[in-house]
Amino acid sequence: MANPLIAEHLSVDNLDAAMELYFERGWTDGLPVVPPTEMKVMEFLDYAGLQPDQPIGNVPERDRIITAEHLAINAVMAGCKKEYMPVLVASVEAICHPDFRFNHMATLGSAWPMLIVNGPMGKELGFNSGMYLLSAAGSRASSTVARAISLLFWNCTESRPDGIQRGQFGNPGRGHYCIAENEETSWDPLHMMLGFDREQSTVTALSTYPGPYQVYCQRTASPELMLDSMVDAISTYDFYRGTYLLLIPPHFAELFIQYGWSKHDVRQYLIDNCKRSVADLKRRGLWGLHSSEYDGFAGVAQEVEPGDENRYAYVLKPHEYDRIMFDDTTLMRRTDVYVVVGGGNAGPRLCFIAPYGVSTDPKTVAIRPPA
Amino acid sequence: MIEVLNPTAGPATGKIVMAKRTGTLDGQRIGVIWNGRPYGDKVINSVIDMLRQKYSFESVVFRKKPYIGNVAPVSIQEEIIDSCDVVITGIGD
Structure with missing residues (x-):
């Protein structure tokens, strides 16, 4: 049995009030919340075997410590079931882990953590791995866990537009990005x-920039052709380092498997082929733009030199132009592609989600069963 | 009548207070922490140059944070605490 709660108690006339x-206190994201009563919050803490503090x-x-009580209150508000508490605890541990470190809440780029649930609990608790994967699809687990994490940081670290959040466009994944992997193919799950x-x-918590990018990839004569549109899309996106998420629907996964390709092969193909020529980068003013060392005048079109058309900079693997293309903080971070099976089992598209890779790495944490 | 709970969290370490003032910058050991944003070093060095016209520093230690969004690493904090009387830093872009 958990000790008494520490949070301030407020008396109101009824549920409507x-x-x-x-809403009046600014403690919600704009949608109604389930009013968190002591009895309900205690149920969540008791289920998880956690003490309030x-x-x-x-x-x-932000000089904040997130306690079990903070988490349980916001989870109740989001509409969670108490059975989601172990997933919520692991999610907060991942987001607050020094490897991930949610130190970029204020970024103009509107980064937000995506959560990927793997293993038996994904299916047991009903997290969405199928149709309408990245949106409200009727999965209480996906929708309310994503919202609980959003409310938790809204209320406990002022991660909101009238607080410290300064994203230009916001992230539609906030309150939505919580998925399970479809683990029914012969590929190893993440x-x-x-x-x-x-x-x-x-x-797994993965810091993402706004926007899943679905890419038309249904040219199935070869696995390379299936990925080439994705190569084009990633290469012409921000040209920035980090761990990209590639979502492959199960029927596409089966095609790759029929071609004898593993997840490693898919990953390696993207790593080896996501590139732009030095000439292209110079023409676009990208050459040296983010570098900590480049002392030329970046950000304008630069003169293309002989041979530049056939020299390449790579998005996803170390190469000789790294110090010109990326800042030193980014180069300390992990660059990778996480290949995850998910989405509807029909249709011609794959999907990638770009990372916020400047100061964070993805972090995977084991979900501990209730004590 | 029902009772509901406040979902927010306050600062963990309590109230942050202003550092003790030194009175003058003459003879002081100055620490500088640059947040790493482009050209921030130039801005801070300009401030140092302007201050030098008015004050005579004993020393200046200039350090760069590895990432703007993190607090400075403990090694930089300790070095500055041990070797400086005054710290100049700034946030922003």
Whole structure:
């Protein structure tokens, strides 16, 4: 049994008044919340075997410690079931882990963490891995866990537009990006690729820029052709480092498998081919733009020199022009492609989601069963 | 009548107070922490140059944070605490 709660208690006349109170205080994202009563919050804490003041995550940049009580209150508000608490705890641990470090809440680029649930709990709890994967699809687990994380940071770190959030366009994934992987193909799921056992459920947090980019890829005469539109899309996006997420619907995964391609092969093809010529980068004013060392005048079209058309800079692998193309903070970070099976089992498209890779790496955390 | 709960969290370490003032910059050991944003070093160095016209510093230690969004690494914090009387830093782009 959990100790008494620490949070301020507020008296209201009825449920309607309670919902209005959260709007008035700015404690909600603009949608109504489930009013968090002591009884309901205690149920969540007891299910998870957590004490109210138990620290779950530390956000030093905001001088905040997120406790089990903060998490449970916001989870109730978001409409979660108590059974989601272990996933929520692992999600906060991943987001607050020093490898991930949610130190970029204020970025103009509107980065927001995507959560990927792997292992048996993905299916058991009903996280969406199929149709309408990245939006409200009727999965209570996906929708409310994503919203709980959004509300938690809204309320506990002022990650909101009238607080410290300064994103230009916002991130439509906020409150939505919580998916499971479809683990029914013969490919190893993401958590196994990262060294976990199949039966160990995990959450992976990945910091993403706004916008899933669906790319028409249905030229199935070869696996290379299936990926070439994706290569074009990633190469002409921001040309920036980080860990990209590639979502492959199950029927496409089966095609790759029939061609004898593993997830590693798909990943390697993107790594080897996402590139732009030095000439192209110079013409676009991208040459040296983000570099910590380049002392030329970047940001304008630069003179193309002989041979530049046949020299390439690569988005996803180390190369000789790294110090010209990327700043030193980015170069300290992980560059990768996480290949995840998910989405509707029909249709001609693959999807990639671009990373915020400047100061963060993805982090995968094991979900611990309730104590 | 029902009771509901406040979902927010306050600062973990309590109130942040202003550092002790030194009175004058003459003879002081100056620490500078640049947040790493492009040209921030030039702005801060200009401030130092302007201050030098008015004050005589004993020393200046200039350090760069690895990433704008993180607090400075403990090694930089300790070095500055140990070797400086005054710190100049700034945030923004």
